[in-house]
Amino acid sequence: MSAQFTPSPAADFDVHAIRRDFPILHQQVNGKPLVYLDNAASSQRPSAVIEAISSYYERDHANVHRGVHTLSQRATDAYEGAREVVRNFINAADTKEIVFVRGTTEAINLVAQSYARPKLRPGDEILISGLEHHANIVPWQLVCEQTGATLKVIPIDLNGEIDFAAFERMIGPRTKLLALAHVSNALGTIVPVEKFIARAKQQGVPVLLDGAQGVPHSSVDVRALDCDFYCFSAHKMCGPTGIGILYGRQQLLEAMPPWQGGGDMILTVSFEKTTYNQLPWKFEAGTPNISGAIGLAAAIRYLQSIGMDRIARYEHQLLEYAQSRLRDIPGIRMVGTAPRKAAVVSFTLDRIHPHDIGTILDTEGVAIRTGHHCAMPVMEFFKIPATARASMSFYNTFDEIDALVKALHRTHTLLG
Amino acid sequence: MDLKDLYRDVIVDHNRNPRNFGKLDPADAHADGHNPLCGDRLTMYVNLDGERVSDTKFEGAGCAISVASASLLTEAVKGKSRDEIKALFVDVHALLTQHDANVDLSRLGKLAALSGVREFPARVKCASLCWHTLNAALAHADEPVSTE
Numbered sequence: 163m164s165a166q167f168t169p170s171p172a173a174d175f176d177v178h179a180i181r182r183d184f185p186i187l188h189q190q191v192n193g194k195p196l197v198y199l200d201n202a203a204s205s206q207r208p209s210a211v212i213e214a215i216s217s218y219y220e221r222d223h224a225n226v227h228r229g230v231h232t233l234s235q236r237a238t239d240a241y242e243g244a245r246e247v248v249r250n251f252i253n254a255a256d257t258k259e260i261v262f263v264r265g266t267t268e269a270i271n272l273v274a275q276s277y278a279r280p281k282l283r284p285g286d287e288i289l290i291s292g293l294e295h296h297a298n299i300v301p302w303q304l305v306c307e308q309t310g311a312t313l314k315v316i317p318i319d320l321n322g323e324i325d326f327a328a329f330e331r332m333i334g335p336r337t338k339l340l341a342l343a344h345v346s347n348a349l350g351t352i353v354p355v356e357k358f359i360a361r362a363k364q365q366g367v368p369v370l371l372d373g374a375q376g377v378p379h380s381s382v383d384v385r386a387l388d389c390d391f392y393c394f395s396a397h398k399m400c401g402p403t404g405i406g407i408l409y410g411r412q413q414l415l416e417a418m419p420p421w422q423g424g425g426d427m428i429l430t431v432s433f434e435k436t437t438y439n440q441l442p443w444k445f446e447a448g449t450p451n452i453s454g455a456i457g458l459a460a461a462i463r464y465l466q467s468i469g470m471d472r473i474a475r476y477e478h479q480l481l482e483y484a485q486s487r488l489r490d491i492p493g494i495r496m497v498g499t500a501p502r503k504a505a506v507v508s509f510t511l512d513r514i515h516p517h518d519i520g521t522i523l524d525t526e527g528v529a530i531r532t533g534h535h536c537a538m539p540v541m542e543f544f545k546i547p548a549t550a551r552a553s554m555s556f557y558n559t560f561d562e563i564d565a566l567v568k569a570l571h572r573t574h575t576l577l578g
Numbered sequence: 579m580d581l582k583d584l585y586r587d588v589i590v591d592h593n594r595n596p597r598n599f600g601k602l603d604p605a606d607a608h609a610d611g612h613n614p615l616c617g618d619r620l621t622m623y624v625n626l627d628g629e630r631v632s633d634t635k636f637e638g639a640g641c642a643i644s645v646a647s648a649s650l651l652t653e654a655v656k657g658k659s660r661d662e663i664k665a666l667f668v669d670v671h672a673l674l675t676q677h678d679a680n681v682d683l684s685r686l687g688k689l690a691a692l693s694g695v696r697e698f699p700a701r702v703k704c705a706s707l708c709w710h711t712l713n714a715a716l717a718h719a720d721e722p723v724s725t726e
């Protein structure tokens with residue numbers, strides 16, 4: 163007796179107008195209209211982003227921070243302008259705190275190697291949780307191996323929420339860093355990071371947030387959060403691949419040694435002594451991903467033109483609709499049932515392997531992700547090899563969720 | 579791409595009711611296979627009578643293609659010699675990967691139902707996992723018996 167949720171998309175949210183901004187969405191896949199529901203893996207780009215990148219290459223490209231000539235200045239202005247756009251987007255205090263990196267993975271590795279490694283001693287502890295992406299596990303395993311520190315994992319419960327009481331028991335004088343996902347990619351859980359951060363601050367423990375799934379779907383204010391590091395990737399928020407952000411509190415970044423050496427990160431080089439550049443360039447060795455930064459800035463402007471709060475509200479409606487419709491699929495089991503969730507539905511079907519679901523849905527034009535979602539410990543916790551995961555973005559429609567449901571019924575008929 | 583080509587009735591049947599499913603105990607050799615991409619895991623057990631596979635069973639969990647392929651394999655290799663199995667794998671592999679495969683389907687019997695897999699390149703590994711695992715088990719059977 164599942165109460166049917168009736169879609170009532172916000173009158174002020176014109177999803178069809180938004181879809182016109184995304185050229186890739188208008189195509190057939192296997193003879194069916196594409197239904198792209200793999201946004202947690204990577205989102206799609208609006209024309210504004212594609213055009214910003216091509217116009218940069220058509221008119222303004224040169225290396226940055228190097229030349230007095232006009233193009234180099236234009237490129238530098240655009241690149242540094244992008245940094246300001248990012249600063250404003252996450253409300254950091256200063257552009258010195260915004261480091262361009264390759265993505266979330268590189269940001270976390272940078273913190274592990276440059277912040278944690280010099281500090282850690284045998285017996286010290288790093289705390290993460292049981293719902294982390296491999297990107298927020300393996301860099302800490304590496305640094306623990308290098309230093310003799312120990313990685314401790316805060317357990318999760320069957321809803322996919324991090325056990326706060328266990329965290330309170332685990333944090334202590336040995337804890338040197340807490341590294342948590344803001345939003346889980348495999349389960350959709352929105353982690354109540356505020357209370358974890360507040361408790362960590364009492365203990366004087368710095369906090370890193372893996373914001374790969376947080377930034378694309380809600381407004382993030384790093385100063386209000388009071389976190390010390392915040393990491394995210396452009397490609398999950400309508401920007402290009404190969405670029406992402408490490409936000410770090412200035413005081414911490416100042417004290418950290420450079421991570422990589424090379425051009426751009428130095429002030430003077432001699433064979434006797436090299437002096438390092440200021441923040442943030444100290445952490446940006448070599449020619450950076452200039453077009454990527456420009457594309458990211460265009461993506462942020464695009465998201466802001468819609469409004470992060472409206473995006474969050476609409477995506478929440480999509481989530482509620484998807485959850486209510488999916489309930490009727492025979493043999494479905496939802497994996498990740500936290501009360502606060504991003505627009506991610508992870509599920510299994512009784513006696514049908516996720517890999518088969520993925521293939522059958524693809525022939526219906528429906529793109530979802532199947533597998534362990536780079537979160538093998540999460541799969542192990544739920545004692546399943548894999549899940550099927552539909553992850554929605556603000557350009558998805560209620561009709562597309564109906565297409566997903568129809569394709570799942572077909573799956574059930576074929577293999578159930 | 580037609581789904582009915584991939585999920586033929588034989589495949590669906592062997593997925594729903596896998597043959598020779600379970601542990602072979604005692605077994606002369608066994609090996610574990612794992613496809614990390616999709617999480618498929620299976621164990622192949624073999625008993626040998628000289629050069630011939632006298633019995634084989636499998637257990638594990640995986641997608642319909644990997645379970646059906648393993649089930650079909652166990653039926654196909656029972657009673658065959660190592661050389662015959664090797665030749666069969668060459669044919670199955672060609673069937674799974676090549677469009678113009680010059681394979682005598684009559685030699686393959688029910689295994690021919692796997693021919694639809696080649697239209698779905700992402701699924702070839704699912705169908706071949708059991709064969710690689712069987713090879714590993716047969717290789718183990720060559721190893722000197724440990725007395726530990």
Ligand SMILES: Cc1ncc(COP(=O)(O)O)c(C=O)c1O
Pocket residue numbers: 202203264265266267268295297298343345346347372374375395536
């Ligand atoms: C929660 C989470 N953390 C980290 C990552 C890694 O991001 P990237 O591959 O862009 O470095 C992802 C992306 O898959 C993610 O979802």
